[in-house]
Amino acid sequence: MTAPLVEVADLSRRFDVSPPWVTRVLQRRPRRILRALDGVNFTIAPQRTLGLVGESGCGKSTLARCLAGLMPPSSGEMRYEGRPIDLASRRDPRARRAIQMIFQDPYASLNPRWTVAQSVGDPLLAFGLAQSRAEMRAQVAELLVAAGLNPDDGAKYPHQFSGGQRQRIAVARALASRPAFLICDEPTSALDVSVQAAVLNLMRRLQRDHGLTYLFISHNLTVIEHMADEVGVMYLGHLVELQAKSALFVAPKHPYTRLLIETVPSLDTLGRASAPLKGEVPSPLDPPTGCAFHPRCPHANARCRRERPLPTPLPGGGSVACHAIAEGRL
Template sequence: MTSPLVSIRNLEKRFDLSGGFLEQIQFEGGRFRRKQEAVHAINGVNLDVNKGEALCVVGESGCGKSTVARTVMGLISPSAGEIHYDGQRIDNLGGKAALPYRRKMQMIFQNPYASLNPRMTIQQTLEEPIRFHHQDWSPTQVRDKIHEVMHSVGIDPDWGSRFGHEFSGGQRQRIAIARALAVDPEFIVADEPISALDVSIQAQVLNLLMDAQESRGLTYLFITHDLAVVEHFGTRVAVMYLGRVCELADTKTLFAMPRHPYTQALLSAIPKLEDDRPNHIRLQGEVPTPVNLPSGCVFHGRCPYANERCRQEVPQLIATDGGAQVACHAVEEGRL
């Protein structure tokens, strides 16, 4: 086994809700108390992204998948844990030390209407990262590189003098992909890059990403909530629930034989035409708040297989016979 390109170890992220020190002081029961609250967005995530693969992270809204993406890219500082790129720890780097990794790692954002600067032409948008990372390049080299990436994503180079508002959502997302490819990265984080697009355009953008992966040898961390996209695009899948990874498997294994109760419920919700498909699993209760996380397994309040151990002890990812990794006491004990 080769070492992973990106390695995430015991990653945690908390967003403080308490405000300043004076705002945390409260008078209760005849005495002053300091009350601190935080959103526990990520809670001990461990993931490896192997070179050349597309690792998809799925889960419902609020599960922490986009926070993982932004933390890996350095847009958010982790509260705990480590992030390694090609064996080098990068979450503690800053300034010039981080520059080589800024070029190797690029991100495609969810909303193409917000990710492009409305004051910059497409030419300026694509020029900016190239001039920043290749300050010794001549204007001719910069222009040739811009034309090359625009052709590779199906954009006419003559569009360079126009502004972002003159394009449709699909065209803007192609421009955003061209911006990410302009510095020849090795690793791309795609944070729900097609969710804001029309269904008719989604397949075009997905195929563009797959073609770029094949021609450029790219590695993807792909964040999505669309399981049909995962089945078509992903090499492996990590399923998240309330800031934790509950199952990790290759795509075929996960869709053919999901093991975690939450994954089973998630996949049962996919609309299918077959008459013999299993009945839709309806989970009871609501998703707990990430401010006050439940003890033990974060899913135990909605799980039909939960017992006392599930309520007290946090499950860890364990390998199963099918090659998947599952964080579930019921699977470990043979009850499921």
């Protein structure tokens, strides 16, 4: 079996969202801790795509930011090629270069005052990947073409492009540092439906051409089905199901995954958002006891309300965290 490129073990991230100290003392209010991620485990094999799906606020971006080294986790381990991803690895240029992130809003990675050539060329300079100005210009042109743009586009500024083209520039910039692992956080969610498919197909082609490994985040199951090899389903900071895409879409196990798949109007239409699920997502500040999904789950019983289910391995690979499945009720 191939060794995983990325390993995440028991990863948790809490945010202290307490009111200011004075308010707490005067109004006798307690500290408030928000658990955005709680005990998340997964691995990603080289050149594979793990798709992460879940409703708004379930912790997808927090996980992405921790893995990209943009935010430290509260506890747990993250490894890349067997080495820890931590503050020290963010200071190591080789490790920093290998892991890149693409955001929902391409403006997050593009300086509006820089030309496209400056933005795309910046990582080449920073990591010493181009030895001369001429070499840099040639590499920038090559990257722009790979991302489906024109080499002349390098002279323009980000505001002169459409949303889809700006995301292509962000992709070219991410590729400039010759990464092996790309963390893509809703990279096409802000784009028109017609443009989404083109950018997704570009990303798949680049993955093949460059042997990239992806963590691909989307709230849209149709996009996840298009992109992923394995799929992780998140609910209120927990990874409730992890399975190969082929198994998950044919035989979803967790009641939440089943509900998600049932409410997708059609899996053949890229870009169509899932219909909103019945029931409110509880606040991560005040999560339900036991299984966080129990208030919305048709299979919940007294044990579900009391005891948190832990992920258990599935016979065909992957895992699921549900008492009803462990007890054979489902």
